[in-house]
Amino acid sequence: MVTALLLLTLGTTPATAKETPPTPRCLPDQDGFLAMRLRGSIEEDLRWTEPALACTGMSRPDGRGLRLRFAAERGGGELAVVFAAPELGIGTSGRSVPVNVTLLDGAGERIYGTRGDSRCVFDEIEQRPLAGPNLPPRSYRVEARGFCVAPARALDGDGSVLLTRFDFAGLVSWGEDDASTAADPAARP
Numbered sequence: 001m002v003t004a005l006l007l008l009t010l011g012t013t014p015a016t017a018k019e020t021p022p023t024p025r026c027l028p029d030q031d032g033f034l035a036m037r038l039r040g041s042i043e044e045d046l047r048w049t050e051p052a053l054a055c056t057g058m059s060r061p062d063g064r065g066l067r068l069r070f071a072a073e074r075g076g077g078e079l080a081v082v083f084a085a086p087e088l089g090i091g092t093s094g095r096s097v098p099v100n101v102t103l104l105d106g107a108g109e110r111i112y113g114t115r116g117d118s119r120c121v122f123d124e125i126e127q128r129p130l131a132g133p134n135l136p137p138r139s140y141r142v143e144a145r146g147f148c149v150a151p152a153r154a155l156d157g158d159g160s161v162l163l164t165r166f167d168f169a170g171l172v173s174w175g176e177d178d179a180s181t182a183a184d185p186a187a188r189p
Contacts, residue, residue, distance in 0.1 A: 031049075032049070101163060111154070114151075121147065138175075
């Protein structure tokens with residue numbers, strides 16, 4: 001009892017009472033974010049940050065390029081945004097990179113897609129290597145900004161959403177079996 005009082009008086013806590021930092025849901029420094037302006041069936045200016053934001057990234061299922069997913073709770077359900085860029089390999093950065101965008105609106109129970117990579121573009125995208133004990137090998141911080149020139153249409157034909165602009169910082173982890181095993185230095189601006 002005296003020890004506990006002494007520790008409280010000195011402003012310290014016993015080693016067993018140390019708080020552990022929250023687990024990152026996106027980037028190791030918990031500075032992942034997604035900012036985007038949505039117009040149409042979803043009218044909203046989003047600014048998601050950690051810890052509310054969750055993000056993941058990996059190679060696309062067909063092995064061509066990368067895919068990043070950002071998600072957060074919004075209006076009674078999860079809204080997830082998926083960016084797929086078939087031209088980006090491991091560690092590759094670039095300008096004017098075509099990207100396909102899909103919105104999964106859990107609250108409205110709709111899926112919107114640009115249905116191809118000719119309607120949206122990354123003005124600029126950069127991948128920087130990340131290392132850490134809690135990260136898979138070949139992990140990269142990905143920062144991008146861009147816009148769409150045509151809306152993402154609902155897959156069932158009802159409604160559309162135009163992403164007039166977007167900016168993000170997220171994480172992509174490339175698997176050992178991914179086709180592109182090294183970044184192409186010539187692809188960098």
